[in-house]
Amino acid sequence: MPRFSVIVPVHQVQGYLRACLDSVLSQSLPDLEVIAVDDRSPDHCGRILDEYAARDSRVIALHHEENRGVGRARNTGAERATGDYLLFLDGDDTLAPGSLEAVAERLKQDGDPDILYFDHVRTYWWEAAEKSVFGGLLASAGTDVFRITERPEFLRLFAMTSNRVYRRAFYGEHGFSFSDGIYEDALVSYKTMLSAERISCLARVVLEYRQRRSGASTRSPGRNHFVVLDQYTRLFDFLDAPGREHLAPLRPMLFERAVSHFLFCLGNPDRIPRRLRGEFFRLAARWYARHLPEGFAPPADKALGYARLARGSWLLARLGDVPRWARKELTRRRRRLRRQVAQRAKAALYAYHLRRPLDPNLAVYSAYWDRGVFCNPAAIYHKAREIAPGVHGVWLVRKSDVPRVPKGVDYVVPRTRRYWRLMARATYLISNVNFPNDVRKRPGSVHLQTHHGTPLKKMGIDQQRYPASAKGMSFRRLLERVDRWDYSLSSNPHSSEIWERVYPSSWQHLETGYPRNDVFLTAGAAEVAHARAALGIAPGRTAVLYAPTTRDYQRNFVPRLDVERVCRALGEDFVLLTRIHYFHGEDARLKALHEEGLLVDVSRHPSVEQLCLAADALVTDYSSIMFDYALLDRPIVVHADDWPVYRASRGVYFDLLSGAPGETPGAVSTSDDELIAAFRDGAWNGPEAARLRAAFRRRFCAFDDGRAAERVVRRVFLGETEPLPLAPLEARTPAPAPALLAAAVPEEPRSGPQEAAAKP
Template structure:
């Protein structure tokens, strides 16, 4: 007897069927059977099923003599199921890798509940969307099984057959059957949920729910959508037969009305000419089944449900029309007017503040487009607090990123009144990106651009002949913002040359090194060990860090260039794989789909959300990357680096690169998953050849990083000291002929000289 029986109803999906079946039969968990029900499909689906059945004995093809519809096709597969649990999967959808293993483990952990619910992701023809609306519920469910009577909010989980694993004895023993017609999922889902004594949740994306561009039943308007009333009548007949479920009647009544009102409001479902009749049917359902003393819940449907009991269709239509269209429109217009007025008033306020004298003891800092308090600006701010305490530092953060500011940090939120006052009067501006375009560069102020690492890929002006990479990028705007720079920090001559060519603006280069990397040079073993301890990594474990970078030719979609699960398995015992995504990929749906699942299963550790990348680098014993600028930072630690460049030709052709990293790499170069695994199993990742490549790379790109970069910036910019004035008397690394003298912070009469 297999652990799982997966029932797949099939009808007119020959273009998607193979992908669906492969996603099930290719699971790492093999104790399964697949019952594929050919619902008399007129295309080639039947032949595809027979071919799969001939190749894999786990698949059984059931051919129906006539078309019976989705619900009854599922019913036809049930008598053939022998597994402990039954799962349903629509034949144009797919399972995500590792789902059935995760389901099996969760069932074992919760001692075989009646139902296990997991999450899904919508997949559109242009790419994936985010997780479902139920993601928070699944995350909050906890480790124990529960009953809906105890936690009624779980009736709001998505009403489909394919996001659940049903214990077969429970499902069949209660006689659950799908009725013909649309909306067949709803009554079976609700019957099962209120009947089950134990329900468990798996906080994992398990199904890629395909949103077909054309042909989806739920997006085809017509009379078939009236099937919803018969489906819910069947549900309430079921409740009548089971008096022990009377407690569930108000909950299911509210859910039924919510579903009906949702349906009638969608023109892609109910035609305009049918809405009056549809609404009358909702009212009739309301009068027939309203429980005594029913009170609508305090949510967005409350007003609509109350109107069902009081008003005929024409009045409700008028009220809702005014509310949805007029009310919302008026509200939106009022909000826009308020926003416009506030913006204009703040601009006037800003212009008034620009008339005031600059504050020579005020510096502003920003990092990551004002969404972080990290990097070079943070390192400079920390050092300034020690060497130039008379200069007050204020961070600029987005309103939704205030949690990034550590306790005790003075900050302003973008667009606030204080933001405009601070930005108008600050003498010193430190940023690793560009400041907003509406901010004014005042004479006497000093703008310091720290950048975000050594450049490998083309930037700014160099993107003009790369239309794919330049798409959506305003190069002229970037250069206008670059015109406000006074000082550009560089860590090597390569960066200095690139920034001067990519940003043909009036600024001086300060050969300072990268302030954020001071901790890498001076030794931050305590920070690295602290992170390892917090992540549960033993002192004897070898940590391999993987840091992929986005692809411009895959804009809007992330494609994993490395099989993470295979790489983690290929590493020798005692090794731990850490993965850190680029900030632009941190919120990508694929992270939830792949990376977080592997993290939960313990195959690897996701460190994307770790606030300080320097701690992650210090914790790692080796780095695997493609074209991430982190390789230049990590080289400072003199630890092994492997470059995985499987698509280097495509990347270089679309984005452009300042040098060939495969010809001048910091370590071994791999071009396939097999080569990458071999680099670690053979020891090539840390052999003598790897060390020689790394030494040459360090000599070229770690030229000015000596552990005193932040101090150098503070002394030259905030204190106006000459080159060479470091605290320990060492060479400050500055190229004196390219760097100008900065005015002293407290000299109110000082003017910033012209830079050339």
């Protein structure tokens, strides 16, 4: 049997689960089993568990048919466990490297105690780590093995589940189990401690206890937190049961732990909201009176809170002082007011419109910081005009980009009078980046974040470790913007996992696929032929779209490829469509080569989607265009001459150049010579490239089946909750490859509106 059974209850932690499992499976002590229990998680947690179980025999994936709660999930895992010791680890926490080996050594030294406690650190989304306050207490135990009656000060240890291991025989003999509801770990923590005959401690950090910004059950304010009163009632019933008279001296300290817990919840608006504080206070006061030990003396640092509970008057408690959370709220309001006064006329106008009712039929769209009608928002806009015509869409467009707005599209220039009225009164706000900081999220409004690519590079709060990409970004302000989101689009499970972790807030996933990519599954031969003809691509020529991304470590556009040399080397059979990133202006050298007729400079072409339809193959480096182009099932060549530098400066989520299925989409080159050779010897379109592309498509083309825009409109605008069925990947028919087209005059395309659904 294994030395450790690590039990992981899993529910809506897809963004953190891989890190949790990897931290266990990479331990220097391999003698363990991981029993992970999917508690009917609505995200991709179940799939992730099955993936790990398939490749590591130490992982046992169990699946509840219905959601039973974290306590029941832990119970399921404990029942299946076979290890000498149980370690309960939440799915968003991790173990420190080498820590299980240290625990095993200490258990052996102490003769296998019933419980061994260890230290932890709290880790935060802003990359900080905070030591626990219990390191000194744990160190004070030295090599002692004791009962809690001998060392009652250890009742002050953090009453959680994951900062200890239990001898499985001890845990089973006493019939311990977790109850329903939150705070179930406090009840089990104290009951096990009171029952153990042999306790020891290890003053080493084993647990990395993640403090999530959102999603944790204890940070969801509401009446569910009232259960903390019931949990401690059960603890005192346990304490008062016959045969436990020897524990009576511990009653005052347990009472103090319980009341301190109540006061903490009462003073935390993330747990007990303001509207429920009076009711919670009165129930806590009754509990206080019913369980008060004779001669109890409150701790000096909390005497005021204890005295208020003892009096039992919520009115007197409210008059006694202004709680800390209220002071913070008042401070935030004062700061917000100062900013509003400073903005003067603009703020006054916006504030006036904010007092007016929302317009239920008004939607505001923006793409790429108001550059025009592009990308996912554009595809949603066109589909809404088709199936939700009652919703009027208005686009935010910078003054310099107004000439590019398609005919018939309503738009407004930011910061004008009409802009403030629309931003205040729109029910729907759709963007592929973020609206400005001063845009307010109104009750009843719906903010849809569409994103504009699948993440290879680090995003969101993960950028904190990469200052070259953050460039002075305020992550606090970023998360304030994220807090406005109601929905976040995703095109594959990889994106869902990343978005959840790097943009932590209370928004909902819409796993619809990317609306801008619908055209890749709905376009036919006529659309492909039309796209090529519009670019002047002669029949029979192989069109290669070269679309590199920008570099955070470089200020301006620096060519990563000698395009003139490549064009001349490939010859007349090929035509290179070159598109530099929209962050950069025109490149004089590309313009000259375009005028010479050696290549086609498509840097300012209004539609990336049309370029993809026209191209026989894609050459890119780290641009997210590769994930979109994969939908067409056409060759992709990764040209990455600076991969080590890019990976170090920006950070990536997987090794694009590994050659592993699901990571590399096709042939790879790291120099001009290698790229030329790939096309000359056929590697760009050979069997190995096809095999890699198929695996890449399976991983990253999961949700795109040509109906993404319709799914979004039906869910967001029409309120339909039953999603359209998703067509299997093998049943989807991409737009035909140009090589299959007959040399004929193109017909008029059928998917005209999709041409506007573009990247700039």
